[in-house]
Amino acid sequence: MSRRPGYPTYGKRFVGNTEKKEVHDLDNEKTGTYQCQIDEIIKAGHAKTFNPDTLAQAHSEGYDNCAYCIGGSSR
Ligand SMILES: [Zn+2]
Numbered sequence: 001m002s003r004r005p006g007y008p009t010y011g012k013r014f015v016g017n018t019e020k021k022e023v024h025d026l027d028n029e030k031t032g033t034y035q036c037q038i039d040e041i042i043k044a045g046h047a048k049t050f051n052p053d054t055l056a057q058a059h060s061e062g063y064d065n066c067a068y069c070i071g072g073s074s075r
Contacts, residue, residue: 002026002027002029003026003027004026004038004042008042008047008048008049009026009042009047009049010049012026012049012050012053013025013026013027013053014026014049014050014053014054014055014057014058015038015041015047015048015049016047016048016049016050016058016061016063017041017046017047018046018047018048019041019044019046020046021062021063021064022063022064022065022066022073023050023055023058023059023063023064023065023066023070024036024038024041024066024069024070025055025066025069025070026038026069028069028070029069030068030069032068035068035069036066036068036069055070
């Protein structure tokens, strides 16, 4: 899997899970059970993108790294 065109992520690289406050890198998405679960996040209405589309922006909004696609989670 990879970036998704259209609503709600519009081909952006970094996608946040507003429920867990975690950010995912879709260019390195891990699709195993209990890994990124991007489609589940989108289905649940918990996906958000960042402007600009950078990891630094996600961090500045209080998002923590996904342990699977980014690593270095602080939780
Ligand atoms: Zn992830």
